[in-house]
Structures are given as C-alpha cells and as structure tokens.
Amino acid sequence: MKARRQMKVQEIISKEIIRTQEDLADKLRLAGFDVTQATVSRDIKEMGLIKVPSAGDDYRYAVSAEVYPSNLQDRLRRLMRETVVSINDTESLVVIRTIPGNAQALAAMFDKSSWEEVIGTIAGDDTILLVIKPKEVVPIVLDRLTTLL
Numbered sequence: 001m002k003a004r005r006q007m008k009v010q011e012i013i014s015k016e017i018i019r020t021q022e023d024l025a026d027k028l029r030l031a032g033f034d035v036t037q038a039t040v041s042r043d044i045k046e047m048g049l050i051k052v053p054s055a056g057d058d059y060r061y062a063v064s065a066e067v068y069p070s071n072l073q074d075r076l077r078r079l080m081r082e083t084v085v086s087i088n089d090t091e092s093l094v095v096i097r098t099i100p101g102n103a104q105a106l107a108a109m110f111d112k113s114s115w116e117e118v119i120g121t122i123a124g125d126d127t128i129l130l131v132i133k134p135k136e137v138v139p140i141v142l143d144r145l146t147t148l149l
Contacts, residue, residue, distance in 0.1 A: 003079055003105045005033050006043055010063060013049065017060045024061065046075060076109045080148040085126075087145055092135035094142065096128040103128045117141050 005028065012018060012027045025040045043049075044061065051059040083102035088095045098106055107123035110130060117137045122129040132138050 002043075003083060003102045005035070005039075006047055007105050008033065009040075009043055009047065009049075013061045013063065017054055017058075019054070019058060019060055072109065072112055076106075076113060077148045079106050079109055080145070084149060087142065089138050089142060092132045092138060094130040094132060094138065094145070096130065096145070098126050098128065100126045102126070115141070115144070 008028060008031055009024065012024065012031070016027065018024045018027065021037055021040045021044065024044075025035050025037055028035045028040065048064040049061050050064045052062045054060040079102070083098040083106060085097040085099060087097075096103075096106070103123040103126050107121040107128045110118055110121050110128070117132050117134075117140065118130050119133045120131045122131075130141070132141050
C-alpha cells in the first residue's frame with residue numbers, strides 16, 4: 001500500500017502544483033487513499049521531496065534531483081521486503097516478481113542505485129527484469145538482493 005501511495009504522490013506532484021502537505025493529503029484522498037497529514041509527512045521525508053520556487057513567491061513540492069544514498073538503500077530494502085515474491089536468474093538476467101502494482105517502483109529504485117552491474121531494468125506490473133553485465137557477477141547481485149530481503 002505504501003509503495004502504491006508513494007507512486008501516486010510522485011504522479012500528483014509531477015502533474016499538479018502542490019504547495020502544502022494538506023493539499024497533497026486532499027489529492028490522495030480524492031484518489032482513494034485514506035491518509036493523515038502525518039502519513040503524508042512521512043512519505044515526503046522518505047521520498048526525499050523538496051520545495052522549489054513556483055510562480056510568484058510560492059513554493060511547491062518536487063522530486064529531489066538527488067536522493068541521499070543511505071535513504072535510497074533504506075527505501076530499496078523496505079520495498080524489497082514489502083513487495084518481492086520471488087527472485088530467479090538465467091545467464092545475465094535476473095527476474096524479480098513482486099506483488100501486483102509494485103514492480104515499477106522497485107525498478108525505479110534499482111535505476112537510481114549505484115549498482116554498476118545492473119545496466120538496465122524493464123518493469124511491468126509485477127515483474128522486473130534486471131540486465132546484469134558481466135554475467136559472471138550475477139551470483140554477487142543475487143547475494144546482494146538476498147541480503148535486502
């Protein structure tokens with residue numbers, strides 16, 4: 001639920017000018033999420049959202065250009081634990097199955113991570129394909145994935 005809500009937060013702030021946490025909470029409620037201001041505040045902190053200048057003297061929420069590495073690893077670990085159903089591999093590919101609706105959020109975390117061996121991701125609704133290079137490091141990547149679970 002958290003991953004879906006945070007994906008919706010990202011969608012909302014990319015399409016609309018959101019000035020306050022209460023504005024964001026209202027938009028989330030309209031989208032069917034039962035949230036409190038405290039929940040929205042935690043999401044903003046976890047997602048690393050920042051306030052940027054808007055028209056006039058106003059400010060609005062935006063996605064930070066840089067997510068702090070420690071925050072990124074914490075989020076990756078939490079998302080892995082909450083959403084991963086299975087992990088499998090073949091040659092230079094790793095397939096991660098998630099609960100429905102969570103693959104894209106998790107793939108985005110891999111894309112932002114500094115895992116040099118992961119040269120790309122493809123995500124559907126509940127499946128992620130990690131492309132690993134060179135194929136000899138697949139066991140290392142699998143080990144790292146396992147430690148996140």
